[in-house]
Amino acid sequence: MLTLKQSRRLQSLIIGALAWAIAAVIFFPIFWMVLTSLKTEIDAFATPPQFIFTPTLENYLHINERSDYFAFAWNSVLISVSATLLCMCLAVPAAYSMAFFETRHTKRTLLWMLSTKMLPPVGVLVPIYLLAKQFGLLDSRLALIIIYTLINLPIIVWMVYTYFKDIPVDILEAARLDGATTWQEIVRVLLPIARGGLASTMLLSLILCWNEAFWSLNLTSSAAAPLTALVASYSSPEGLFWAKLSAVSTLACAPILIFGWISQKQLVRGLSFGAVK
Amino acid sequence: MADLKIRNLQKGFDGTAIIKGVDLDIRDREFVVFVGPSGCGKSTLLRLIAGLEEVSSGHIELDGQDITDMAPARRDLAMVFQTYALYPHMTVRKNLSFALDLARVGKQEIEAKVANAARILQLDALLERKPKQLSGGQRQRVAIGRAIVRNPKIFLFDEPLSNLDAALRVQTRLELARLHKDLQATMIYVTHDQVEAMTLADKVVVLNGGRVEQVGSPLELYHHPANLFVAGFLGTPKMGFLRGTLNRVEADNCDVQLECGTHLTLPLSAAGLSVGSTVTLGVRPEHLNVVSTGNGRMQVTADVSERLGSDTFCHVSCASGEMLTVRVRGDFAPRYGDTLTLDFDTAHCHLFDADGQAVAKPLQQAA
Ligand SMILES: Nc1ncnc2c1ncn2[C@@H]1O[C@H](COP(=O)(O)OP(=O)(O)OP(=O)(O)O)[C@@H](O)[C@H]1O
Ligand SMILES: [Mg+2]
Numbered sequence: 001m002l003t004l005k006q007s008r009r010l011q012s013l014i015i016g017a018l019a020w021a022i023a024a025v026i027f028f029p030i031f032w033m034v035l036t037s038l039k040t041e042i043d044a045f046a047t048p049p050q051f052i053f054t055p056t057l058e059n060y061l062h063i064n065e066r067s068d069y070f071a072f073a074w075n076s077v078l079i080s081v082s083a084t085l086l087c088m089c090l091a092v093p094a095a096y097s098m099a100f101f102e103t104r105h106t107k108r109t110l111l112w113m114l115s116t117k118m119l120p121p122v123g124v125l126v127p128i129y130l131l132a133k134q135f136g137l138l139d140s141r142l143a144l145i146i147i148y149t150l151i152n153l154p155i156i157v158w159m160v161y162t163y164f165k166d167i168p169v170d171i172l173e174a175a176r177l178d179g180a181t182t183w184q185e186i187v188r189v190l191l192p193i194a195r196g197g198l199a200s201t202m203l204l205s206l207i208l209c210w211n212e213a214f215w216s217l218n219l220t221s222s223a224a225a226p227l228t229a230l231v232a233s234y235s236s237p238e239g240l241f242w243a244k245l246s247a248v249s250t251l252a253c254a255p256i257l258i259f260g261w262i263s264q265k266q267l268v269r270g271l272s273f274g275a276v277k
Numbered sequence: 278m279a280d281l282k283i284r285n286l287q288k289g290f291d292g293t294a295i296i297k298g299v300d301l302d303i304r305d306r307e308f309v310v311f312v313g314p315s316g317c318g319k320s321t322l323l324r325l326i327a328g329l330e331e332v333s334s335g336h337i338e339l340d341g342q343d344i345t346d347m348a349p350a351r352r353d354l355a356m357v358f359q360t361y362a363l364y365p366h367m368t369v370r371k372n373l374s375f376a377l378d379l380a381r382v383g384k385q386e387i388e389a390k391v392a393n394a395a396r397i398l399q400l401d402a403l404l405e406r407k408p409k410q411l412s413g414g415q416r417q418r419v420a421i422g423r424a425i426v427r428n429p430k431i432f433l434f435d436e437p438l439s440n441l442d443a444a445l446r447v448q449t450r451l452e453l454a455r456l457h458k459d460l461q462a463t464m465i466y467v468t469h470d471q472v473e474a475m476t477l478a479d480k481v482v483v484l485n486g487g488r489v490e491q492v493g494s495p496l497e498l499y500h501h502p503a504n505l506f507v508a509g510f511l512g513t514p515k516m517g518f519l520r521g522t523l524n525r526v527e528a529d530n531c532d533v534q535l536e537c538g539t540h541l542t543l544p545l546s547a548a549g550l551s552v553g554s555t556v557t558l559g560v561r562p563e564h565l566n567v568v569s570t571g572n573g574r575m576q577v578t579a580d581v582s583e584r585l586g587s588d589t590f591c592h593v594s595c596a597s598g599e600m601l602t603v604r605v606r607g608d609f610a611p612r613y614g615d616t617l618t619l620d621f622d623t624a625h626c627h628l629f630d631a632d633g634q635a636v637a638k639p640l641q642q643a644a
Contacts, residue, residue, distance in 0.1 A: 177349050
């Protein structure tokens with residue numbers, strides 16, 4: 001028989017092992033991608049896959065020669081950041097009214113908004129393509145900013161709504177009685193209290209925009225093309241080059257990974273700031 | 278100055294009437310307490326005054342100005358919430374100064390006002406803390422401080438003491454009473470605790486089911502309840518009620534035949550009621566006496582007793598099954614099931630007609 005202490009220990013060991021296993025499974029593709037990017041094309045195709053090889057940077061050099069990485073990266077940054085900010089500007093007022101001035105229709109509206117995400121994007125490809133063309137927005141950043149804002153809006157509103165729902169309405173009413181206008185109530189009371197949740201929402205929005213490939217591939221060609229378009233350009237015409245594809249994917253993921261990693265620390269701090277001081 | 282007039286105020290939520298026509302006058306510097314059972318609309322009425330809920334119909338007037346549709350921010354009222362509702366991301370100092378800050382009051386004036394409120398409420402040492410780092414009682418004081426710094430026309434309190442433990446509640450109750458005297462402020466206070474209502478109020482408003490049952494000073498309500506509801510609601514233990522019929526009606530007295538068999542002559546003028554009509558007799562525990570067997574008026578059976586040391590509350594059941602509570606000074610321990618004989622202090626008995634309205638007032642009023 002195990003004592004209570006021993007069984008606790010065993011339990012935490014098993015949970016720990018499971019967590020590591022899941023983390024390894026999730027991390028493996030990224031690890032493999034980075035590894036492949038450092039191989040020669042011949043090594044990359046080898047079966048069985050090789051773990052030991054002479055690393056090379058030639059893939060990265062090739063990419064740098066063939067295309068202007070920073071132009072693509074700059075497009076990605078501009079589009080993701082603008083779409084995220086625009087999305088938040090729309091989502092905060094929407095979530096505010098739904099969370100604090102609930103009507104009989106609020107729940108249904110929320111569900112309806114989310115249900116629009118069930119539509120396959122390809123279903124509206126032609127109309128949106130034609131609209132973009134009509135307004136002269138093909139291969140423009142503005143088109144992607146608008147579309148990203150709109151496709152992420154339901155999820156972002158939903159998330160902000162749940163964060164707002166956690167805030168007791170009394171606090172906002174106190175501010176109202178203290179003489180705050182709606183603007184002051186939101187900017188000086190609501191947003192600071194919800195800042196942890198808002199920050200994670202914004203991070204999610206950034207990631208979603210950064211990785212979006214369907215619309216960026218269909219609506220841009222060169223001038224406004226973000227990193228996803230750059231990656232795609234390595235996968236088709238001249239056949240598959242695993243090593244180069246891996247290298248360009250690594251380059252495409254790197255900024256958002258690093259940003260996510262840095263801001264995660266900030267996020268944890270931000271989330272616990274109010275609680276512990 | 279703060280003169281509040283409420284005229285035929287009504288409020289419904291989704292078609293359900295909650296406040297069903299309230300008329301009320303609150304004068305400058307009055308301490309008004311709304312009491313009533315849970316769900317009777319006390320908080321709703323307070324929130325209507327504050328402007329946090331939209332009025333369905335009727336008017337609210339403050340100092341002659343119609344504020345029915347005015348935004349809460351412009352009413353110049355301060356509210357202390359049951360949950361305190363402090364701003365969690367601000368220090369105590371910022372919490373106190375927030376309203377002044379919004380009103381663009383000068384820095385020095387803000388500092389002086391915050392310091393003053395902090396001194397009154399003994400918050401000096403806590404000014405740089407966040408609400409999370411305060412105890413319940415301290416948060417409560419910050420919430421009150423937030424109202425004080427503003428020097429509002431009216432203070433609104435919604436059950437501000439209900440989250441405090443018993444000892445702190447008594448202490449804070451005294452502090453509030455003192456604050457009211459010191460600040461010379463008009464206060465409206467919601468509670469379902471009748472001790473708070475009795476001790477704090479200049480004027481008690483008893484609400485029931487969205488209507489005002491009676492308005493008056495605490496002792497007026499205690500001694501002259503206008504109806505069965507007020508009579509039963511105020512006073513611990515509750516007033517006892519016995520059903521009966523009127524036997525004889527004179528100008529200044531009447532006879533009541535109680536269902537439990539006892540016959541009483543009350544010094545009450547039941548003019549307007551006819552002989553034979555159904556009535557309810559109300560008698561408070563302190564107006565019943567246990568007397569030695571023989572010369573009493575009513576035989577009852579002892580139920581459980583609550584012995585508090587200073588007083589004993591004996592619960593007894595009458596022949597008709599109706600329950601009464603008798604207050605005996607000092608210690609007294611009847612055995613469960615014993616037969617006791619009760620005497621009525623008829624001068625202090627209340628009589629209610631079939632609709633529950635008090636039909637006649639006791640001639641004498643002394644407690
Ligand atoms: N926003 C709302 N929507 C619908 N019904 C409401 C709303 N607010 C209050 N009510 C209803 O109005 C009635 C009165 O509520 P209120 O909060 O005023 O009661 P109260 O007298 O303050 O009770 P308590 O002593 O329990 O605080 C209740 O039946 C409640 O369900
Ligand atoms: Mg209430």
